[in-house]
Amino acid sequence: MDNRPIGIFDSGLGGLTAVSELKKIMPNENIIYFGDTGRVPYGTRSKETIQKYTKQDIRFLLSKDVKYIIVACGTISSVISDEIVAGLPVSYTGVPIPAVKAAAKATKSGRIGVIGTPATIRSGAYERALGNINNQFSVHANACPLFVPLVESGFTNPDNEVTILVARQYLAPLIEANIDTLILGCTHYPIIKDIIQSVMGEHVRLIDSGQEAARYAFKFLAKQNMLNDAKVIATSEYYISDTVEHFATNATAILKEPVVGHVEKIDIESY
Numbered sequence: 013m014d015n016r017p018i019g020i021f022d023s024g025l026g027g028l029t030a031v032s033e034l035k036k037i038m039p040n041e042n043i044i045y046f047g048d049t050g051r052v053p054y055g056t057r058s059k060e061t062i063q064k065y066t067k068q069d070i071r072f073l074l075s076k077d078v079k080y081i082i083v084a085c086g087t088i089s090s091v092i093s094d095e096i097v098a099g100l101p102v103s104y105t106g107v108p109i110p111a112v113k114a115a116a117k118a119t120k121s122g123r124i125g126v127i128g129t130p131a132t133i134r135s136g137a138y139e140r141a142l143g144n145i146n147n148q149f150s151v152h153a154n155a156c157p158l159f160v161p162l163v164e165s166g167f168t169n170p171d172n173e174v175t176i177l178v179a180r181q182y183l184a185p186l187i188e189a190n191i192d193t194l195i196l197g198c199t200h201y202p203i204i205k206d207i208i209q210s211v212m213g214e215h216v217r218l219i220d221s222g223q224e225a226a227r228y229a230f231k232f233l234a235k236q237n238m239l240n241d242a243k244v245i246a247t248s249e250y251y252i253s254d255t256v257e258h259f260a261t262n263a264t265a266i267l268k269e270p271v272v273g274h275v276e277k278i279d280i281e282s283y
């Protein structure tokens with residue numbers, strides 16, 4: 013047993029989709045969440061900048077003595093360097109591996125779509141991971157650069173006309189490709205999954221990468237006998253790099269429960 017907290021981070025609020033699932037399946041776990049709300053989005057930045065930010069984000073989580081890290085960000089997981097991984101003193105999961113495993117199970121036709129940020133799609137990480145499972149899969153990827161800013165700006169209502177319009181444009185090539193499974197390769201995208209589902213049609217199975225990462229972490233921690241066995245109520249701490257003003261409202265909408273726990277703005281540049 014290991015009663016230290018689990019560290020989860022993202023460029024912003026998207027990683028809360030992993031927190032939401034984690035709270036359901038691992039209610040005993042203490043959580044340290046970091047959302048880099050002051051520097052979001054990462055997905056339109058260079059690999060070098062994303063890696064520099066990633067090192068700081070990880071140093072912050074490690075300062076909280078976490079036992080495991082969930083990189084709840086498709087972008088960071090896709091460009092994380094071997095050097096960063098080699099320097100990690102704790103185990104971690106990103107989102108691509110859990111998501112492609114779920115997609116491989118879900119698909120019937122082998123025609124799989126992936127959407128993500130420009131950096132994620134440019135990296136080819138999801139395509140490679142799918143190819144490693146089955147090189148007969150027909151994979152169709154498309155970058156959706158406006159989705160993250162739309163989500164961070166709260167354009168998430170299922171009938172938001174702006175987001176629907178943008179989704180129709182981004183998803184058209186995937187409808188054309190006749191996929192039966194779509195990986196939401198960015199953890200912000202499940203927040204607008206109702207829109208994505210209605211544009212794609214009910215027959216397309218959506219894979220929520222944040223949710224799958226939390227499930228993967230659960231299996232890993234259970235197998236390693238690292239789950240928390242304390243008989244006290246678990247705590248959640250949320251750290252962000254910009255104002256805490258709207259955090260509780262936005263996070264409540266994603267977590268679908270009130271934000272209970274410590275919320276603090278930190279200076280991530282100092283890590």
Ligand code: DGL
Nearest residue numbers: 026053054055086087199
């Ligand atoms: N949630 C992040 C991801 O999964 C968003 C990246 C960004 O900040 O652009 O990729």
